[in-house]
Amino acid sequence: MEHKEVPAYPLERTASVAAGTSEAMNTDPLARLRTAAATREAAGLRRALRPRTPDHDGLVDLASNDYLGLARDERLVAAAVRATERWGTGSTGSRLVTGTTMLHAELEERLLSFARAQRALVFSSGYLANLAAVATLGAGGLVVSDEGNHASIIDACRLSRARVAVTPHKDVEAVEKALANRTEEHALVVTDAVFSVDGDRAPIRDLYAAAVRHGALLVVDEAHSLGVVGERGRGAVDEAGLAEAPTIVRTITLSKSLGSQGGAVLGASEVVETLIDTGRAFIFDTGLAPSAVAAALAALDIVVDHPDLPRQARDNASALARAAAERGLPTTDPAAAVVPVVLGPPDVALSAAAVFAKHGVRAGCFRPPSVPSGRSCLRLTARANLSSDDLAVIGRALTAVAEMKVNV
Template identity: 75%
Template sequence: MEAIPTDPLARLRAATASRSAAGLRRTLRPRTPDDDGLVDLASNDYLGLARDPRLAAAAAAAAVEWGTGSTGSRLVTGSTQLHAALEDRLREFTGAAGALVFSSGYLANLAAVAALGRGGLVVSDAGNHASIVDACRLSRGRVVVTPHKDVEAVEKILADRHEDHAVVVTDAVFSVDGDLAPLADLHAAAVRHGALLVVDEAHSLGVIGKGGRGAVHALGLAADPSIVRSVTLSKSLGSQGGAVLGAPEVIETLVDTGRSFIFDTGLAPACVAAALAAVDILQIQPELPGYVRARAHEVAAMARDLGLETNDPAGAVVSIVLGAPEAALRGAAVCADNGVRAGCFRPPSVPVGRSCLRLTARANLSSDDLVAIRRALTAVAEMKVNA
């Protein structure tokens, strides 16, 4: 019989060494208040609101009035009048019947998918975000992962199911590839088979649809009770937190059974107030989402002109595939050397062989920023040729 190891950390050191050899180590890189002077193409601050003085003022005022924390779970002391106001504003802005605020978009997905899919069938797109993957596992239902954007596969699974209830879950805009899900076809399939459709609008709220109301709203399906949406407040809205949008029955179910709602401390009032201010800004500046999409197409066109493999962005995300993890790391370093901060995505965030630079457009990118971006992408293209 093999001896039981006496050092419980030995396997962790071995796994870390293995990740290092494969170019898969992660490193925290604290940034400075001025972003080190780099053009930011790595954050999810799509509308450029995270540093907007209107959001900062709203957050500061809320912290003074309500304190720095919410003091408890939403069902005890963690719900304030601000939380209720934000839920009302999100509901009105997105055309939903109801809204429920969480302390993160990740937790919103966990609650929506796990609670609604519990014990049933959960059909998930292969390209879905990690929060959805984890939520599927927590549902304790039968989880079937279908090929990316394959509506026929979804339809077949739904038609052949034996469970009495089913949930189809998808990102609206996928977080790495930046493409748009076939939401109308998925909705039609779900309706035909009596399933709920859960749509994660993290990368579409503030970017897609009239005034940034999201991909579901753009299809005219915002009020459909068979659709449940999750959103984040930490991307286009420049704050922190998340929410689930849906029919009253959905909201009631999450309040009663959503573990990541019931057992989590409520979102801090400062973040709630900042998100409220951001929705106000979107309503008075409905042109902002169009600026984001236009900038994303400009960046993608630059990459394409330079011979780099890129996507046709549906929203803000521009993905430049470089292949091996080491190539993506070098590409990010080359971008930084040329004044641009780029996201670097490697397995397991992307499939093996698809390590990439993930660039995110912002509504407030200037002409000077675009010059710097072209310079950085030119250097990446030269790096790839010389590799």
Template identity: 75%
Template sequence: MTRPLDRLRAAAAERESAGLRRALRPRTPDHDGLLDLASNDYLGLSRDERLVEAAVRAVREWGAGSTGSRLVTGSTRLHAELEDRLAAFTGAAGALVFSSGYLANLAAVAALGRGGLIVSDAGNHASIVDACRLSRARVVVTPHGDVEAVDEALAERAEEHALVVTDAVFSVDGDLAPLRALHETAVRHGALLVVDEAHALGVVGDHGRGAVHAAGLAGYTDIVRTITLSKSLGSQGGAVLGAPEVIGTLVDTGRSFIFDTGLAPACAGAALAALEILETTADLPGRARLRAGELAALARELGLPTADPAAAVVPVVLGSPGLALSAGALCAELGVRVGCFRPPSVPRGRSCLRLTARADLGSDDLAVVRGALTAVAELTMLPELGDVAELRVDR
């Protein structure tokens, strides 16, 4: 027998040798003077004065916290207004606000999938993976973007009901799910389609109404959407969008709704202000997508592997965790903060830098990025920074 902390130390040492240790690095308000290409603030709204003032007004009127769960004292008129505005903006029948997008996914997938079959894309976010596990449903993980595999899994099911679950825009690869084909497949087999719009809302489609809306599917009652308020909307929180039957089921049975404290009023107020900006500034999502395309073109020009972005996420795949860590540190030295993704956030062999575009990036910013990515391209040529053995970590 070993002492409990000895076991934890040994596991930490193993992660260290595989380049998989993580650390908290508290930043300053200005991101330590670095150009921010790591956050999910795609529209540059998190520090917008209109959002800040809306948050302050909400705090003054409602207080700092929501004071309880949504079913006790945590539902205010501000929450109800936000739900109405989210539904109207996205073309959904209704909305239910949560304190995070993670909890919205847990509720939607676990409650709606319980006792049935869940077909989940291999590239889905960890919150969906965890929700599948909590659902106690039978789960089939299909290859990324493989509609035929989804069709096969649904055709072979014995369960009475089924969910097909996918990200709209995948959080690391940045590609768009084949939503129309997935919906057609789900309809053919009597399944419900659940789409996580976290990285699509505010960036994809008319006024940033999301990928489901852009695909012409917003009015379908057999599609459930989950969103976050913490990315394009510059606030914090999440929501489920769907038919009244879906919303009612989550109010009755969604554990991460029933037993969690409601979203803070400040976050609701800021999100409402962000929706107002999106509704009145038609070109804002397009500016974010344009900057993402420019970042991807720059990476390709320098010989770094990337793909055409569907939204604001631009991955630069480097392979090993050690190389990704070194490249991320080098970018910081040259004035750019980027995301560094390693297992379990990505599969083995797919460690990468993730650059996230913002609508407010300018030409001077892109010049700084060019310098950093040029150095990364040179770094990848050094033989001593080849593959590092990777620890198997269950995603």
């Protein structure tokens, strides 16, 4: 069973190709791309790159994943500059050749200490951390994946060449059944800790118990929970009291709460050594740039020294959700910093994003295939450093969207 992704209006075959005529061999090879683009345009699913200014064009930022407001913090910037001056602009090679600096080793030590893990392995992105963990550890076995998991997990499942069982969202009983009925020697359960659009949290303790009963590893993607959830922002696995469980593997990103770039896998020594020896997404990728490593180290210092930051991000997320609900806009009680406002059709979500911008707020606009059909939404991401003035501006933008919905 494949993940329940909404079709992304793929490149349709022309009628002549489908009919197998010789004319198909002479058609313009770009014609199918134009046809597919026109189909996406009609469905309201075209995307565009919109370069922003350093201050988000003067808009209140509710679109980025800068949950703790550290991406432009002068301490991170200064650390990145110092690292660039000392190490240069790039890591110069893969981690196994020249791409591991003393900074990389220090970051891995700091991450395992902060997250209370046995070992840590830094990647150049959180996406690659997921690819490596799931595709490598799940290869040749069974991978049980929540239907709401992030695209990087879905891609990792496909690359694993494992049998993949996709279970309904947060359905522990379905996970248990898939594990109990397997014929494969080994199995892996994978889930987001906090789901990236709906912002809800996985039942980690129950999933862990199911995995233990059936001798499976549990991989938890903490991209949207590290720095926001749990004591000092140590994440959802730590909050569940399972940080030291040897059969849990955590993947994280450095590009959200830590305001930098990159990712990491946290787990037992056996896990990290396997990824170093056989993980293609690790072996064949250039190491993370020293500037990004140094920025992440500086961010960890700040998170440790300011344990109130995660709570501030969560409190602001709750304030956003309350403001939306008070105006009759459909949302959910946030588990971390993500607050969705579900609007339905793609064109309504696009119009709402434009209304937000007109009222001084930049919001994320999510449409298929990022979300299921009929659930296009504004994704509001709270930051720890949102001010009362910011919240007032956001309130006015939400009022305008509520009035827009009434008139649609």
